[in-house]
Amino acid sequence: MTHCPECEAVLDMEEDDVEEGQTLNCPECDAELEVVSTNPVELDVVSGGDEEEEGEDW
């Protein structure tokens, strides 16, 4: 089971469906995610725009 690293939503995908380096958007939080590994599937958040990784307390 793969989870969104941003919002922990369960992403129902299989290794066959994705390729390493592929990017996709989380259906829950719309974060852009990059497939960094396919076995098992691991996702990493692609930092978009000029936002820092964590900018909550500004």
Ligand SMILES: [Zn+2]
């Ligand atoms: Zn998400």
